[in-house]
Amino acid sequence: MISPSPIKRRFRPRDLLLPAMIAAPALIAALSVPAHAQMNGQAQQAIQKACGADIQKLCAGVQPGGGRIVQCMKAHEAQVSEGCKSTMAALKAQRAQ
Known part of the structure; x- marks a missing residue:
């Protein structure tokens, strides 16, 4: 018995539209996270250095x-x-920029 062959469809550029619409925001978010995380880490270090004693005391x-x-x-x-x-x-001024 011969199995039926799948129907071959011609490639169309619009076939990539939906995957691109999903992948683009995910890629942008993935690339922007390290910079944000680094800035957040630097801010936390600055706060700990400047406010650590106040936090412990108050x-x-x-x-x-x-x-x-x-x-x-x-x-x-x-x-x-x-x-x-x-x-x-x-x-706070840095974040406002």
Whole structure:
């Protein structure tokens, strides 16, 4: 018994349209993540260096995560050191650009 041969279809450029529409945003996102992650890591290092002592002193009992440290620092804004305040302002200005 002879099996039926599959029907051969001619290639059309529009056949690539849907895969390209799916792949392009994924590729852009994948390429942009390392730069964002690096900037985020640099910002975290700057905050830790400038605000680490303030966080330990003012927010020692606060469990990290969910923005709890940030909320604690905002609640104690008047007691935060000048170095921490200036670093936070500089990072905020960088993000705005």
